[in-house]
Amino acid sequence: MELQAAKERIHQLREMIDEHNYRYHVLDDPIVSDAEYDQMMRELLQLEEQFPQLVTPDSPTQRVGGKPLPFFEKVVHLSPMLSLGNAFDEEDLREFDERVRKAAEGEPVHYVCELKIDGLAVSLRYQDGIFQLGATRGDGQTGEDITQNLKTIRSLPLRLKQPVTLEVRGEAFMPKKEFERLNKDREKKGEPLFANPRNAAAGSLRQLDPKLAAERALDIFLYGIGSIEGKELATHTETLDYLEKLGFKVNPERKTVDSMDGVLEYINEWREKRPNLPYEIDGIVIKVDQLGLREKMGATAKNPRWAIAYKFPAEEAVT
Numbered sequence: 342m343e344l345q346a347a348k349e350r351i352h353q354l355r356e357m358i359d360e361h362n363y364r365y366h367v368l369d370d371p372i373v374s375d376a377e378y379d380q381m382m383r384e385l386l387q388l389e390e391q392f393p394q395l396v397t398p399d400s401p402t403q404r405v406g407g408k409p410l411p412f413f414e415k416v417v418h419l420s421p422m423l424s425l426g427n428a429f430d431e432e433d434l435r436e437f438d439e440r441v442r443k444a445a446e447g448e449p450v451h452y453v454c455e456l457k458i459d460g461l462a463v464s465l466r467y468q469d470g471i472f473q474l475g476a477t478r479g480d481g482q483t484g485e486d487i488t489q490n491l492k493t494i495r496s497l498p499l500r501l502k503q504p505v506t507l508e509v510r511g512e513a514f515m516p517k518k519e520f521e522r523l524n525k526d527r528e529k530k531g532e533p534l535f536a537n538p539r540n541a542a543a544g545s546l547r548q549l550d551p552k553l554a555a556e557r558a559l560d561i562f563l564y565g566i567g568s569i570e571g572k573e574l575a576t577h578t579e580t581l582d583y584l585e586k587l588g589f590k591v592n593p594e595r596k597t598v599d600s601m602d603g604v605l606e607y608i609n610e611w612r613e614k615r616p617n618l619p620y621e622i623d624g625i626v627i628k629v630d631q632l633g634l635r636e637k638m639g640a641t642a643k644n645p646r647w648a649i650a651y652k653f654p655a656e657e658a659v660t
């Protein structure tokens with residue numbers, strides 16, 4: 342095959358593979374069989390071997406690229422990754438609601454309720470829609486560059502549906518089924534078991550050899566924008582919808598309510614439904630929806646004043 346034909350076929354294959362990867366891992370709604378998908382990947386790999394000058398960092402063949410690193414580089418976040426203050430009961434939530442309504446000075450207040458994923462907070466940077474860099478939260482200001490490992494997460498888009506430059510925040514996690522499979526495998530090999538999916542996810546992403554992270558079916562939900570160029574968003578609800586439009590995986594269980602009673606209802610609904618989720622959650626995140634009111638409330642050195650995490654009581658250890 343000559344170069345021009347190879348360019349066209351490679352472009353076509355990448356489009357198809359990215360779309361099928363998105364449908365399978367983000368929408369959980371595949372329309373081709375694994376065999377058909379693997380066939381497309383094999384053809385793309387062969388063409389890229391034949392024409393190495395046509396390989397690009399966002400090609401789906403580059404997910405398990407890198408060689409083992411000697412260490413992780415430090416990354417300074419474009420804006421600090423704050424952690425959430427905690428609420429443990431209704432009284433804490435009512436006090437939070439009072440503080441918000443005081444700051445709102447009569448302006449209507451909407452809360453976005455989201456599941457608090459029990460994983461590892463990460464920050465992802467995209468330049469003109471291409472994934473550039475991913476980092477751990479670290480101390481909130483400086484994290485570790487784990488780009489190679491994050492690229493192995495199939496639901497993480499290597500190229501967005503629009504060429505935007507932004508930094509997004511999310512939680513990388515290990516689904517419960519994968520955690521059980523991994524620990525069974527480690528038990529067979531006489532290796533120490535992971536205590537919980539959170540530790541397993543953190544341990545996987547802190548591997549210096551990306552091939553090890555690639556063997557673990559990690560996943561990721563995105564839930565916020567750290568910084569963005571050329572886009573004005575008025576609410577968090579809009580932000581989450583926009584992240585979905587760009588091709589990110591956003592948790593579908595979110596709900597926007599206009600009172601603390603609505604928040605309490607959501608919390609009780611998910612207290613019941615939590616065991617049936619395919620991933621672990623350790624609470625519910627409640628955020629002010631209006632970004633203007635968030636600006637007004639600001640943040641302490643550690644936590645935003647416009648959000649809080651309701652923590653479920655720790656599950657009694659499964660004996």
Ligand SMILES: NC(=O)c1cnc(N)c2cc(Br)sc12
Binds near residue numbers: 423424456
């Ligand atoms: N949906 C969310 O905002 C969310 C979900 N899960 C988490 N572990 C966290 C942590 C922060 Br900080 S926000 C958030």
